[in-house]
Amino acid sequence: MESLTLTDGEQKYYSDLFVYCDTDNTKKVASNGRVLDLFRAAQLPSEVVLQITELCGATRLGHFGRSQFYIALKLIAVAQSGLPLRVESLNSVKDLPLPRFVVAKNEQEARHTAMYPDSENQGSYQGVIPRPPGRGQVKKLSAHEVIQPCVPTVEPQLQPDTTSPVVSPHQSPPTSPHWRKHKRQASGGNVERQPVVVAGAVWTPFREPQAGPVVSGDGMWSANSPPPVQESWVSLKDAHPPSSSTLPAIHSSPVQENSSIRTVASATTTNETQRQSSGGYDDPWKITDEQRQYYINQFKTIQPDLNGFIPGSAAKEFFTKSKLPILELSHIWELSDFDKDGALTLDEFCAAFHLVVARKNSYDLPEKLPESLMPKLIDLDDSAEVPDQAPDVGYSGSPVEVTPNKSPSMPSLNQTWPDLNQGNEQWETFSERSSSSQTLTQFDSNIAPADPDTAIVHPVPIRMTPSKIHMQEMELKRTGSDHTHPTSPLMAKPPDLSEETKLATSMKFVTANSGDGYSSSDSYTSDQDPITSVVTRQRSHSGTSPEGLKVVTAPPPPPPRPHASHSRSSSLDMNRSFAAVPTGPQSAGVVAYPPAVPPRPLPTQTSGPHSGHRSDEGLAAHSTTSPQQIPEQPNFADFSQFQAFAASEEPSDDGEKHPESLPVEKSSEGAGPLRTVKSDNQEERAAATVNSAKGSIMAPPPKPVRRRLKSEDELQEEALPLKSNVIATVLAAQPSIPRSVGKDKKAIQASIRRNKETNTVLARLNSELQQQLKDLLEERISLEVQLEQLRPFSHL
């Protein structure tokens, strides 16, 4: 047979018919009773039918395949239009009306027109439709009856044909469901009805028998609509036994549901009919006012706030009551949850409800959400309108919305988009909320990834707190309540620290985290905290990378700040204690700290002895110098020492030794402070002048000094002679300090301090030497290993 081109409506219609006829579900229809009935219903002379059968090739095949069936249907339409039966006419005839089949077919057509597309269609369909609207529909029915030739014949059944072919395209979708319903109805025992094809689908107003049934239907509708629908879908089925009498049995539950839905639907049957008569094509998915009102009521039962959301779980429960398969419910959800937030707004809920209703009436679910079901933010406005429109018209029962609603709804669609966008914001916010309630994969807040860091960081700052506080307190003490002041040296430190090691940066980062975490409530600026923390860390770990890394995971040890800060003040003890402590574990790093103190007087003395004095000499010099230093008062003496040192340094700077000693100092711990002291001399003096407090004087300088020391430590190079020189210089420097005060007490104190300083220097030197020893031992071991590796070969 030639290829057949069918319009969409025709396609649907034909497929529905085919399905209907395909009782055996074999995809090919034998000339069984259904087909014959169908053809007979076409009200064509039998010879025409025979001719059609021949043309379509069924005679040849002995059965109707799908294509044959379609061709036959098309030919029937051709014949019914009065056109000669020709094969060519299959495709040549344009705008061919759908084949009309009396009774059964008529119903289909009626359905087509009425059904699905719009309540309008339905209403126009004549009697079928106006289920809920009943009253209005009755009138319409009368009107339709006129239109529908079949009415009288179809009486029990829906007014099928009435719809003109024009409407048929609209009808086609309905027909399919009709057909299906039809089948179901058959099972329901409405064999008769079947041909009528329950317009079923949702809006089978068609069904509504015309006058009487309509009335009763109306009664039913009005009565049942809210209750049955509200009773949950299950009860819908039960609700309409009476209706069966009036309505085609087909309707039974679905119909009843439909009717109830219809009742809910807006009532503009008149409008609908008008539309239908005018051939207006409406979206079958539109929600009538009644329906919408019903949906809104249902929404309220779940979520009183019309602007609120129904969470997914509640919606799931609700729609599960409809007894639709989960898969279909899932699909409905996908269609209706427009913003994909796991919750339903009023619009979404109405759309979902509508889809469920449609599905219950065996309407196929669309692949995409129909436009009319798109969530509209003007929903509430529509619902406000619903009560106005709903009452009178009668429930045309068509699913089509009331025109008034429709018109605003359609443009509202356009308008809703921006609203949707705005609403999406709400929805999005809600979605975060709701999705958090969802147990599913969502990682709305990607805080999780950050958690480990924060988890790591948080403990750190907690621990850091005390140190920070401590540091800050120290700062305060030292600087005297000036926040900025402590930060300045601190500020100065981090850059220096960062220069030293990469760890500084990493540590800074970590400390920053911790600092941020900690400093959130801290009065200090976050800058200070991380800086201080970094500084403290640096100090504590003085450039040891492993320690720096450990800082990230483990609370940093309390920063040696105190001892760093007290370089020369009476807190010398602290210095010493700190010096003693660090020298043990950390020979290189911490050693830097103690030197901070001693160098000051030492440099002044270095200018004197200089050059390669051995430690012995230095010591001797030191001893000699100590009395010189004794008169110097501790604090003021420091100051004076600074000055003296500065004074001594200045001339000594010229000396070559200084440069020499400087590198020497660099190499040694003692050198560190010396050099730093030298360079910091200016600063120290300035600082000293600035700070009247004893301790405070030391505070700023020690820090820079410390820094230098650290850098120098890193730059350290093992050189015993260098160290000895340093010691010598240190020791030598001591006696060069002039005594400003001649008090014995002060002198004694000064000497004590000097001695202590010397001790620290020596201790540092010792540690350095030990370090060198270790290195050498390691080298030796490595060499021995190499030797052993080579030895076997030598054996061979």
Next chain:
Amino acid sequence: MAVCIAVIAKENYPLYIRSVPIQNELKFHYTVHTSLDVVEEKISAVGKAMADQRELYLGLLYPTEDYKVYGCVTNSKVKFVIVADSSNTSLRDNEIRSMFRKLHNSFTDVMCNPFYNPGDTIQSKAFDSMVSAMMVQAS
């Protein structure tokens, strides 16, 4: 050019697997299955920093003579595997990433559906259509 797209659950059973050439599907199923080993290996390698951008695009898992296998893991250990045909111009990395992103978005939409029980096979039509679109355009 994705010829096969698979979504594997945390317990390493497939939630969704679809191949474009309907015939010879078994081969792609097998490929996806073997690629899971590579995925696990990559996960454990990256697992050091657990929060290290868990939604990880694993990239090319391994190439064979005909096709390349790409993988992506989500925070919830759901793995996406794309088998791409390498006969055509090899897809750029960005394209693969965008495909994974789309997959992930559709997957999250599926998850949002309260009627979907995690662990069920994905039967969402929207997901299907998205995957089909990806495969059609690719091949």
